[in-house]
Amino acid sequence: MAVVASHQLAQSITAHAWNATLTMIAVCPNNSEVHIYKGTPAPDSVWEKAFVLKKHDQLVSGIDWAPISDYIVTVSHDRNSYVWSFDGTQWQPTLVILRLNRAAVSVDWSPKENKFVVGSGAKSVCVCFYEAENNWWVSKIIRKKHNSTVTGVAWHPNNLLIATTSTDCKCRVFSAYIKGVDSKINPGTAFADTKFGEQIIQLDLANGWSFGVKWSPSGHSLAYVGHDSSLHIVSDIGPTPAHQTINLRHLPLRDLLFLSETKLVGGGFDCNPMLFEIDPKRGVWVFAKFIDEAKSSTHDLKSSTLFLEAMGRFHGQTRRGSHEIFETSRASGLAHDNCITCIVPLISAGEVNGQEPGAKVVQAFSTSGVDGKLVIWSFSNITELLAKLQI
Amino acid sequence: MADDDDGAPVEAEFVETENSELIIARVENKTRQVERLLRLLQYTEALQIALEDAPTKTRDERCKSANWVLVHRVLMATKDVDGLLTNLNSEYYDLLMKYLYRGLATGDRPTCDQCLRLHEKLTQIAGMGCIMRALADTWNVV
Numbered sequence: 001m002a003v004v005a006s007h008q009l010a011q012s013i014t015a016h017a018w019n020a021t022l023t024m025i026a027v028c029p030n031n032s033e034v035h036i037y038k039g040t041p042a043p044d045s046v047w048e049k050a051f052v053l054k055k056h057d058q059l060v061s062g063i064d065w066a067p068i069s070d071y072i073v074t075v076s077h078d079r080n081s082y083v084w085s086f087d088g089t090q091w092q093p094t095l096v097i098l099r100l101n102r103a104a105v106s107v108d109w110s111p112k113e114n115k116f117v118v119g120s121g122a123k124s125v126c127v128c129f130y131e132a133e134n135n136w137w138v139s140k141i142i143r144k145k146h147n148s149t150v151t152g153v154a155w156h157p158n159n160l161l162i163a164t165t166s167t168d169c170k171c172r173v174f175s176a177y178i179k180g181v182d183s184k185i186n187p188g189t190a191f192a193d194t195k196f197g198e199q200i201i202q203l204d205l206a207n208g209w210s211f212g213v214k215w216s217p218s219g220h221s222l223a224y225v226g227h228d229s230s231l232h233i234v235s236d237i238g239p240t241p242a243h244q245t246i247n248l249r250h251l252p253l254r255d256l257l258f259l260s261e262t263k264l265v266g267g268g269f270d271c272n273p274m275l276f277e278i279d280p281k282r283g284v285w286v287f288a289k290f291i292d293e294a295k296s297s298t299h300d301l302k303s304s305t306l307f308l309e310a311m312g313r314f315h316g317q318t319r320r321g322s323h324e325i326f327e328t329s330r331a332s333g334l335a336h337d338n339c340i341t342c343i344v345p346l347i348s349a350g351e352v353n354g355q356e357p358g359a360k361v362v363q364a365f366s367t368s369g370v371d372g373k374l375v376i377w378s379f380s381n382i383t384e385l386l387a388k389l390q391i
Numbered sequence: 392m393a394d395d396d397d398g399a400p401v402e403a404e405f406v407e408t409e410n411s412e413l414i415i416a417r418v419e420n421k422t423r424q425v426e427r428l429l430r431l432l433q434y435t436e437a438l439q440i441a442l443e444d445a446p447t448k449t450r451d452e453r454c455k456s457a458n459w460v461l462v463h464r465v466l467m468a469t470k471d472v473d474g475l476l477t478n479l480n481s482e483y484y485d486l487l488m489k490y491l492y493r494g495l496a497t498g499d500r501p502t503c504d505q506c507l508r509l510h511e512k513l514t515q516i517a518g519m520g521c522i523m524r525a526l527a528d529t530w531n532v533v
Contacts, residue, residue, distance in 0.1 A: 207524065207527060207528040207529075207530060207531070208523070208524075208527035208528065209527075226527075227523070227527055228523055228524045228527035228528055229519070229520035229521075229523040229524055229527075230520075230524070247485070247520060247524065248518070248520040249517065249518030249519070249520045249521075250518055250519055250520050251519050251520070251523065252520075252523055
């Protein structure tokens with residue numbers, strides 16, 4: 001596992017998303033614009049800004065790029081959402097009327113890309129779908145249950161269930177079945193007869209605001225993080241779920257990603273992605289290691305620089321900004337200097353030893369954070385992985 | 392407007408799960424055990440008894456204060472901070488950290504000195520996550 005490439009794209013990045021062929025990346029540099037760069041995760045790739053999407057009035061808080069339809073959906077603090085489609089030369093926006101009276105904070109395309117879900121500060125969740133007769137996107141709002149801002153949203157692989165996390169410290173699973181959009185569900189599937197907006201389960205495991213939530217690749221498990229430095233993994237969603245809470249030794253996480261059914265990676269305030277896996281002997285999730293290795297600097301040097309920094313701060317000198325304060329207390333040499341807020345999978349490849357045959361394991365992912373860096377991580381040679389992708 | 396406190400837990404009604412008198416009686420019972428253990432110089436055991444069943448879920452301030460007085464007694468009686476913490480069961484780390492912050496909040500010089508010493512050692516053992524949990528948790532306050 002290594003850092004493949006690191007790109008300083010802005011002073012701070014709010015969110016990012018890759019296109020299906022990993023040739024373009026959409027990034028929000030902490031303002032109301034979305035910048036699309038032409039570039040690949042390969043280490044020798046030179047990134048150049050190709051498009052700037054300017055339609056939102058306020059901070060763009062979430063971006064997702066649909067791999068099949070190539071639509072980009074963006075949501076912003078201005079309570080709007082746009083679905084962008086490429087017409088050959090330009091990205092054309094389509095306004096989606098979310099009918100929110102507070103900021104939209106998170107967004108996720110459904111696996112079939114016929115719907116997307118938006119979490120908002122209005123304590124509600126919008127599920128939007130395309131209405132062909134009127135050629136626009138309609139939003140259906142789930143207003144119940146949430147007591148505070150919905151920070152994270154994620155679709156179950158079955159295209160019907162959504163998981164949401166909120167600053168009321170809970171994680172909930174709802175049904176997002178929409179008549180007319182979703183074909184009749186097999187009566188045998190779990191939650192087959194649930195109506196839109198019906199809450200399947202509410203998880204009250206964290207004691208702090210909960211942020212990133214993700215489903216495992218099969219949809220069997222769900223994981224979310226809490227601001228009280230905890231990670232919760234729940235399986236068998238239903239009346240009697242099995243859950244496990246990991247109280248971290250370190251600072252809280254902000255986002256996470258399932259690499260496979262048994263491995264997951266989380267990124268947060270330690271600026272270093274953490275790998276968690278299922279301990280084969282005990283069958284429980286454990287913290288495995290930090291993925292990034294700090295480049296070693298001699299300890300005496302570090303302590304004298306720390307002392308000088310402290311003296312400098314005491315006398316009121318600041319160099320570049322408030323990021324400085326964090327830099328000195330972290331081991332320098334990590335890829336990220338500040339909190340990681342977004343982790344996106346890049347390439348899933350076939351089996352790795354120990355996995356079930358055919359099960360895809362995420363081999364590479366990218367992280368972005370408050371330091372404005374976009375870092376690519378890969379378990380194996382990324383150029384080989386990219387080559388396999390093109391075929 | 393409904394946009395007052397983003398993040399504060401909205402509880403429908405808070406139900407006192409346990410009678411305050413029962414809690415205070417339990418604390419008094421624990422006090423006897425703790426005094427005995429302190430005389431036997433078994434500080435870690437004394438601390439574990441004091442932390443066990445701490446009244447975090449109740450809203451009654453008297454119960455919380457009663458347990459705090461007991462925990463405080465053990466913390467101040469301990470001379471060997473390292474020994475106290477090395478043998479402490481890890482399930483009590485988060486709870487102890489909350490009590491340490493309560494101690495630091497008193498402003499009383501000897502209490503703060505001892506709590507600061509304990510805080511340093513506990514952070515080395517339990518990590519920053521422990522501090523995060525002590526600060527972020529606003530339901531189970533000691």
